[in-house]
Amino acid sequence: MAATLIDGRAVAQRVREQVAADVAVFTAETGDQPGLATVLVGDDPASAVYVANKRRACVAAGIADLHAHLPADVSQDELVAHIQKLNADPQVSGILLQLPVPAHLDANLLVELISPDKDVDGLTAVSAGRLAQGVPGLRPCTPSGVIELLDHHDVELQGAEAVIVGRSDLVGKPLIHLLLQRNATVTVCHSRTRDLPAVARRADVLVAAVGVPRLIGADAVKPGATVIDVGINRLEEGLVGDVDFDAVREVAGLITPVPGGVGPMTIALLLRNTLTAARLQRGL
Numbered sequence: 516m517a518a519t520l521i522d523g524r525a526v527a528q529r530v531r532e533q534v535a536a537d538v539a540v541f542t543a544e545t546g547d548q549p550g551l552a553t554v555l556v557g558d559d560p561a562s563a564v565y566v567a568n569k570r571r572a573c574v575a576a577g578i579a580d581l582h583a584h585l586p587a588d589v590s591q592d593e594l595v596a597h598i599q600k601l602n603a604d605p606q607v608s609g610i611l612l613q614l615p616v617p618a619h620l621d622a623n624l625l626v627e628l629i630s631p632d633k634d635v636d637g638l639t640a641v642s643a644g645r646l647a648q649g650v651p652g653l654r655p656c657t658p659s660g661v662i663e664l665l666d667h668h669d670v671e672l673q674g675a676e677a678v679i680v681g682r683s684d685l686v687g688k689p690l691i692h693l694l695l696q697r698n699a700t701v702t703v704c705h706s707r708t709r710d711l712p713a714v715a716r717r718a719d720v721l722v723a724a725v726g727v728p729r730l731i732g733a734d735a736v737k738p739g740a741t742v743i744d745v746g747i748n749r750l751e752e753g754l755v756g757d758v759d760f761d762a763v764r765e766v767a768g769l770i771t772p773v774p775g776g777v778g779p780m781t782i783a784l785l786l787r788n789t790l791t792a793a794r795l796q797r798g799l
């Protein structure tokens with residue numbers, strides 16, 4: 516029997532409605548509207564589309580849209596000054612520096628400048644440390660979105676075998692901690708893993724986040740497993756994930772499509788993080 520599809524667009528819409536309701540309460544109680552400062556550097560068309568989507572989602576959730584578009588040749592010093600200004604601005608709850616930035620800029624240095632309490636991407640070393648230690652802080656949006664999808668479908672994580680394919684700072688590593696905190700048994704596979712299909716086949720919950728189109732075939736999936744595809748690969752034939760969807764859906768129990776799976780959750784969790792950031796800044 517073919518797997519049940521996880522509808523990321525529908526779950527994301529529910530999260531966005533909940534955030535909008537919570538933002539309305541926050542604004543009524545504090546007299547302040549949470550605000551997200553997006554920073555777009557240069558004219559990469561894909562980045563421009565992503566940022567436009569995030570800004571539209573903010574407005575729909577009642578979050579102030581505080582955008583800056585800086586030229587591709589902006590200097591490192593100017594960008595440093597801009598981020599410092601946003602750190603100091605009480606109207607700014609969250610700061611999102613859209614990545615990648617042009618090559619003459621030091622992306623890592625710029626990200627680390629962002630105040631950890633405004634780091635709605637959860638990208639700074641302080642945010643990563645807070646996550647690893649299980650103390651309050653801002654968690655990366657995509658991994659949080661994965662957990663949210665699993666919870667929405669009542670996927671049991673306690674004691675489950677979770678296998679993450681990919682060890683990026685943005686997805687794989689944070690997911691280790693989020694899944695451990697839910698008492699899953701966590702295994703991480705990567706490019707040097709000797710027998711990827713054999714390890715992946717142990718998984719009750721398999722998360723693919725490597726950026727290799729259709730890497731995960733049916734031979735890597737235990738019958739009935741939950742398969743979460745974080746991959747976004749733009750091929751000539753269109754957008755495909757890291758999972759060979761047509762083959763794996765015949766084996767899995769639950770599966771996310773690409774598009775319409777994890778992607779929409781990233782934006783929903785960004786909105787929730789912006790509200791969390793506004794609360795953190797007030798010690799709430």
Ligand SMILES: Nc1nc(=O)c2c([nH]1)NC[C@@H]1CN(c3ccc(C(=O)N[C@@H](CCC(=O)O)C(=O)O)cc3)C=[N+]21
Nearest residue numbers: 611612613614615636747774775776777778779781782
């Ligand atoms: N500072 C920063 N934070 C980010 O979170 C960040 C970033 N930089 N740079 C680029 C990546 C990429 N990213 C996505 C967000 C939503 C979808 C999404 O909604 N995808 C839709 C369809 C997208 C399409 O059709 O192109 C889907 O999967 O259904 C995808 C990818 C956030 N990123």
